[in-house]
Amino acid sequence: MEEKEKTNILTTINTPADLRKLDEKDLPQVCREIREFLIEKLAVNPGHFASSMGAVDLIVALHYVFDTPVDRLVWDVGHQAYAHKILTGRRKQFENQRTFEGISGFPNPLENEADTFMAGHAGNSISAALGMAIADKSTPGQENRKTVAVIGDASISGGLAFEGLNNASNNPNDLLIILNDNDMSIANNVGALHSYLSDLTTSAGYNRLRNKLALYLKKKGILTESRRRAIIRFSNSVKSLVSRKQNLFEGLNIRYFGPIDGHDVLKLVKVLREIKDMQGPRLLHIYTTKGKGYKPAEEDPSIWHAPGKFDPETGERKNNTGKNENPLWQEVFGKTLVELAEKDDRIVGITAAMPTGTSLDYLFEKMPDRAYDVGISEGHAVTFAGGMAAAGKRPFVAIYSSFLQRAYDNIIHDVAIQGLPVTFCIDRAGLVGEDGVTHHGFFDLAYLNCIPSLNIAAPADAQTLKNLMHSSLSYSGPLAIRYPRGKSIGKVEEGKFEELIPGKGKQIRENQNAKIAILTLGAINKNALEAAEELSKEGIETDVYDMVWLKPLDEEILKKVGEKYSAIITVEDGILSGGFGSAVNSYYTQKNNPVKIVNLGIPDNWIAQGSINELQHQCGYDKEGIIKSVKGLRL
Numbered sequence: 001m002e003e004k005e006k007t008n009i010l011t012t013i014n015t016p017a018d019l020r021k022l023d024e025k026d027l028p029q030v031c032r033e034i035r036e037f038l039i040e041k042l043a044v045n046p047g048h049f050a051s052s053m054g055a056v057d058l059i060v061a062l063h064y065v066f067d068t069p070v071d072r073l074v075w076d077v078g079h080q081a082y083a084h085k086i087l088t089g090r091r092k093q094f095e096n097q098r099t100f101e102g103i104s105g106f107p108n109p110l111e112n113e114a115d116t117f118m119a120g121h122a123g124n125s126i127s128a129a130l131g132m133a134i135a136d137k138s139t140p141g142q143e144n145r146k147t148v149a150v151i152g153d154a155s156i157s158g159g160l161a162f163e164g165l166n167n168a169s170n171n172p173n174d175l176l177i178i179l180n181d182n183d184m185s186i187a188n189n190v191g192a193l194h195s196y197l198s199d200l201t202t203s204a205g206y207n208r209l210r211n212k213l214a215l216y217l218k219k220k221g222i223l224t225e226s227r228r229r230a231i232i233r234f235s236n237s238v239k240s241l242v243s244r245k246q247n248l249f250e251g252l253n254i255r256y257f258g259p260i261d262g263h264d265v266l267k268l269v270k271v272l273r274e275i276k277d278m279q280g281p282r283l284l285h286i287y288t289t290k291g292k293g294y295k296p297a298e299e300d301p302s303i304w305h306a307p308g309k310f311d312p313e314t315g316e317r318k319n320n321t322g323k324n325e326n327p328l329w330q331e332v333f334g335k336t337l338v339e340l341a342e343k344d345d346r347i348v349g350i351t352a353a354m355p356t357g358t359s360l361d362y363l364f365e366k367m368p369d370r371a372y373d374v375g376i377s378e379g380h381a382v383t384f385a386g387g388m389a390a391a392g393k394r395p396f397v398a399i400y401s402s403f404l405q406r407a408y409d410n411i412i413h414d415v416a417i418q419g420l421p422v423t424f425c426i427d428r429a430g431l432v433g434e435d436g437v438t439h440h441g442f443f444d445l446a447y448l449n450c451i452p453s454l455n456i457a458a459p460a461d462a463q464t465l466k467n468l469m470h471s472s473l474s475y476s477g478p479l480a481i482r483y484p485r486g487k488s489i490g491k492v493e494e495g496k497f498e499e500l501i502p503g504k505g506k507q508i509r510e511n512q513n514a515k516i517a518i519l520t521l522g523a524i525n526k527n528a529l530e531a532a533e534e535l536s537k538e539g540i541e542t543d544v545y546d547m548v549w550l551k552p553l554d555e556e557i558l559k560k561v562g563e564k565y566s567a568i569i570t571v572e573d574g575i576l577s578g579g580f581g582s583a584v585n586s587y588y589t590q591k592n593n594p595v596k597i598v599n600l601g602i603p604d605n606w607i608a609q610g611s612i613n614e615l616q617h618q619c620g621y622d623k624e625g626i627i628k629s630v631k632g633l634r635l
Helices: 002-006 016-020 024-044 050-054 056-065 082-090 125-137 159-168 192-202 204-219 225-243 265-275 295-299 329-343 361-366 378-390 401-416 444-449 462-472 525-537 555-564 580-590 612-619 623-632
Strands: 072-075 147-152 176-181 255-261 282-287 347-351 371-373 394-400 423-427 455-457 479-482 506-509 516-521 542-546 549-551 567-575 596-602
Touching: 016 056, 016 082, 024 050, 024 056, 024 082, 024 265, 050 056, 056 082, 056 147, 056 176, 056 265, 072 125, 125 147, 125 159, 255 265, 265 282, 329 347, 329 361, 329 394, 329 423, 329 462, 347 378, 361 371, 378 394, 378 401, 394 401, 401 423, 401 444, 423 462, 444 455, 444 479, 444 549, 444 567, 444 580, 462 479, 506 525, 516 525, 516 555, 516 623, 525 542, 525 567, 525 623, 549 580, 555 580, 567 580, 567 623, 580 596, 596 623, 612 623
Parallel strands: 072 147, 147 176, 176 282, 255 282, 347 371, 347 394, 394 423, 423 479, 455 479, 516 542, 516 567, 567 596
Antiparallel strands: 455 549, 506 542
């Protein structure tokens, strides 16, 4: 009976229309039930916890006030949108979110019409929503359709967000932007006078009067567009003065409301109703607490961003990390950077809002004056590193592969053309698993390989990662080192380094009877070695090479392999088009060598979420896929 009461309302909501049938007084209970549901489900099937718990009240209010999915909600990143998925017909599927053939952990238009735009990388919601809002104004029958962009305080600092704000202030549109602020200190703004001001400026009566006055002044020729913008700026300045806080938008022609409590769902409904039909771009600033409704997450939201499995009663996290397990790849990077920095005072570390995710936090702890987190601004991170390198420093830039895509021009223009000695440590390269299509890092080999003067390497084991980082200090130009998510391979020897020569790989399995060579790049070498062992038991011998470098390629190995073997299999944890296999194919084509080559890697398809093992199997380059390819050669 207790279980039925706990989910009494939520189980009746299968669409936003069902939510809108409820009495307003039931909304706080809906929020409580959603949080209970999230705790129950995410305890056993992990996902992004703290951000989604913090946005529950906002999401309920938005779907209650707006006619979704006709009215559009555009999310910035999907970390906060789990309640949105639950209310838009995916409650029963939610227990399979982020699993193979389950629903995505992020909003995806291919999954549900309520997911209006892809939301995996931060910073794009304002630009995308503005495009929709302006398009609707010029589309017959769509003129009154509402569009809302929801953006977090971390994302608002990104360059694309500011570009969107600037465009919103200079083009006719009725976009509503909601700034979900869960970090800025705004406690001083919560008081009687501020509450009065917030209520006044969002009230229907105030805005009807304001609109009538504006139309009258326009008709008389008194209120021009430039004067209207000046008045908005003045109004924002007055509000900032009264609330004792400057806001980022007073210099833009965007009306600003708030901040208000983002966990008071009834207040949110009231304010959203009042500003819903206003004309022109406007921004509602709400403040929320990450992890709201679950004390352990409220106390340590960083750890609870994506905590893994946990005990919902005690909050104890159930990450299985045995003492004898290898460190994560990112930990090898972080600890090695500290080792190197202790010996070389030129070294600095740079990341873009991921100090813990990349393990740059080790350097922050030991040498805080030599570690820099620039926020969600990957392009700036790269150009910032270029500037430091130009001034004599040796920057190590640690960014996830999929996020580094946003800094492509900066890599080319601000580092590579000048040949600056910046070392890119590209984390989460290859398939990343449950985060899915927006977070897989399988394009970096292809998009970096075409850049002149940029060397590219991928370690097959942890010690090679250490050696590459050490060796980069003696290189005169830029270097990209890519490594995957998860546990590293092999032993790490503290204090021991070996100088690695660019373009020099190594043979790691040899048999005189082998007719097939398996060439690998990076940690995927482990799959090849396991496959070679299995094949050997069946009397099929293969030699395995760890090429280490995509650029420059080890042409000595390629020459030897092209002459010695009847066939070659290349294996990479990256997109086949333009990647490692393509480079090997190009070499043999240029040498007019007709050796048979099979390329294994990620095909020309979008890959959804699932475990890394499941996805590698789907793509055909796990151990079984390599064995199948070898047997299929029929030599």
